[in-house]
Amino acid sequence: MNDTTDTAHPVPRVVVIFGGRSEIGVELATRLAAGATVVLAARGADRLADEVAAVRAAGAAAVHTCEFDADDVAEHARLIDTIETAHGPIDTAVLAFGVLGDQARAETDTAHAVAVVHTDYVAQVSLLTELARRMRAAGRGRLVVFSSIAGARVRRANYVYGSAKAGLDGFACGLSDALHGTGVHLLIVRPGFVIGQMTQGMDPAPFSSTPAQVAEAAAAALAAGKSAVWVPWVIRPMIFVTRFVPGPIWRRMPR
Numbered sequence: 001m002n003d004t005t006d007t008a009h010p011v012p013r014v015v016v017i018f019g020g021r022s023e024i025g026v027e028l029a030t031r032l033a034a035g036a037t038v039v040l041a042a043r044g045a046d047r048l049a050d051e052v053a054a055v056r057a058a059g060a061a062a063v064h065t066c067e068f069d070a071d072d073v074a075e076h077a078r079l080i081d082t083i084e085t086a087h088g089p090i091d092t093a094v095l096a097f098g099v100l101g102d103q104a105r106a107e108t109d110t111a112h113a114v115a116v117v118h119t120d121y122v123a124q125v126s127l128l129t130e131l132a133r134r135m136r137a138a139g140r141g142r143l144v145v146f147s148s149i150a151g152a153r154v155r156r157a158n159y160v161y162g163s164a165k166a167g168l169d170g171f172a173c174g175l176s177d178a179l180h181g182t183g184v185h186l187l188i189v190r191p192g193f194v195i196g197q198m199t200q201g202m203d204p205a206p207f208s209s210t211p212a213q214v215a216e217a218a219a220a221a222l223a224a225g226k227s228a229v230w231v232p233w234v235i236r237p238m239i240f241v242t243r244f245v246p247g248p249i250w251r252r253m254p255r
């Protein structure tokens with residue numbers, strides 16, 4: 001496990017996992033836990049006993065939970081206020097929530113397509129903007145955003161989720177540049193296929209990883225001050241090559 005303790009901040013750092021039941025989010029929380037106050041923000045916050053125990057066992061100074069529905073964007077500012085009033089300024093915010101959605105359904109069910117994009121793009125934009133505004137004012141803070149290989153060149157087979165990730169990746173790149181020199185750091189994590197609850201029942205794609213591997217790479221990239229990390233690293237050149245695949249072939253690519 002990487003030691004991601006930040007010696008620049010002797011008081012317990014406040015780490016918040018938005019989507020506190022996410023497999024990758026909890027794995028990352030355990031890697032950022034040492035000496036920190038960790039807040040797991042999730043729907044059904046009273047059902048986080050296993051996640052709390054895992055983060056506590058990883059050495060957190062304290063672990064708290066709070067109710068969080070990403071789709072309720074009108075509540076984002078109030079929730080951050082509540083967290084910061086109770087625990088102090090957020091040092092590291094991990095946006096780990098997301099839905100894959102049902103691509104076949106989303107192709108004809110407009111409400112479902114909009115719901116996927118709302119959670120995976122609109123809610124992320126809302127929360128990132130609110131967090132960045134406060135961190136910029138404080139002159140410090142770290143944001144972790146989960147993009148995906150699905151957003152690199154969007155495939156016909158999962159274009160709803162992929163388009164939200166493409167939008168999120170673009171937004172995060174721009175925000176990262178806007179935050180340059182402010183003391184606030186944004187890390188974009190770009191995993192390939194991750195074998196876990198989000199992809200349950202699907203055949204793993206080549207170069208799959210596990211939530212633990214994604215979290216390990218994210219923690220290392222965060223500690224090194226990187227602005228982006230691909231997990232595994234080999235998908236970066238793969239993504240580059242996909243740009244040159246002709247449309248008629250790309251159209252038939254599986255998800």
Ligand SMILES: NC(=O)c1ccc[n+]([C@@H]2O[C@H](COP(=O)([O-])OP(=O)(O)OC[C@H]3O[C@@H](n4cnc5c(N)ncnc54)[C@H](OP(=O)(O)O)[C@@H]3O)[C@@H](O)[C@H]2O)c1
Nearest residue numbers: 019021022023024043069070071097098146148191194198
């Ligand atoms: N798994 C992959 O293959 C993969 C690949 C690339 C990128 N990613 C991205 O990595 C991030 C973490 O994914 P993961 O693998 O850890 O998936 P996961 O275990 O399924 O976690 C996703 C979490 O998002 C939460 N969530 C969904 N909608 C929410 C909402 N409206 N409000 C609050 N929480 C909500 C879910 O909460 P509930 O428990 O309440 O449903 C769930 O705990 C996601 O952004 C995902 O898109 C995943």
